[in-house]
Amino acid sequence: MSIPDHVAIIMDGNGRWARERMMPRYYGHRAGVKALKQIVKYAGDIGIRMLTVYAFSTENWKRPAQEVKSLMQLMEQVFSVELDELAANGVRVRIIGDRGTVSPKQQRIWEIAEERTKDNDRLLLNVAFNYGGRMEIVSAARAIAEAVVLGRLKPQDITEELFTQYLYTKGLDDPDLIIRTGGELRISNFLLWQGAYSEWYFTDTLWPDFGIEEFEKALASFRQRERRFGGISDK
Ligand code: FPP
Numbered sequence: 001m002s003i004p005d006h007v008a009i010i011m012d013g014n015g016r017w018a019r020e021r022m023m024p025r026y027y028g029h030r031a032g033v034k035a036l037k038q039i040v041k042y043a044g045d046i047g048i049r050m051l052t053v054y055a056f057s058t059e060n061w062k063r064p065a066q067e068v069k070s071l072m073q074l075m076e077q078v079f080s081v082e083l084d085e086l087a088a089n090g091v092r093v094r095i096i097g098d099r100g101t102v103s104p105k106q107q108r109i110w111e112i113a114e115e116r117t118k119d120n121d122r123l124l125l126n127v128a129f130n131y132g133g134r135m136e137i138v139s140a141a142r143a144i145a146e147a148v149v150l151g152r153l154k155p156q157d158i159t160e161e162l163f164t165q166y167l168y169t170k171g172l173d174d175p176d177l178i179i180r181t182g183g184e185l186r187i188s189n190f191l192l193w194q195g196a197y198s199e200w201y202f203t204d205t206l207w208p209d210f211g212i213e214e215f216e217k218a219l220a221s222f223r224q225r226e227r228r229f230g231g232i233s234d235k
Helices: 014-020 025-046 058-062 065-080 083-088 104-116 133-149 160-164 212-223
Strands: 006-010 050-057 091-096 123-131 177-180 199-202
Touching (some): 014 025, 025 050, 025 065, 050 065, 058 065, 065 083, 065 104, 091 104, 133 160, 177 212
Parallel strands (some): 006 177, 091 123, 177 199
């Protein structure tokens, strides 16, 4: 196994990176976008087909209003100013997350970005925004329950495959590798269902410092893993 098909990233450490420079947190997030651009480009170059990044969690609303505002502005920038460059690089973007609780303006920005890049097939960039893994599972369960009540589904129709069709990630393969930067060793409500058999890679490197060399280290570690998906070793 050489290159993982689907890589997911928890981009942690922007705040600390800024603090080390005695700068406000948004400065770290801005540097985080720069790091992301470099990784997106490189991922496409080496043949990764899908990249999923955790940009804003359902819990991030608890941050100070100023920081939430700056994250929203950065997101809008990525999906407007940066969109031409993404599109020119053959990137297709998709948002995974709860669309119902963001502003109509943001919903529109996402729709336009998805529509404009829908024919690109070099790299699929899934941006997890207003995303929470538990919420995703609850909303799938709710939609399935409604279908049962309406007589469209029977309880015995509910299988893992069917459940997957009700998640934000419908149609995507599960991530092969999940990277978390910033030194914390936890999942933080990211891809709870989809990550069941993913390989994890943790690094202390703060996200704005996560460059190609660091990414290559994660990929080298992945190459050494023996994936068994609950089965036994064939060595
Ligand atoms: C975690 O660092 C990072 C985030 C909550 C936001 C990640 C967002 C970006 C890289 C930019 C936005 C990108 C898009 C595509 C819209 P932290 O703030 O928790 O850092 P800390 O743990 O050091 O405080």
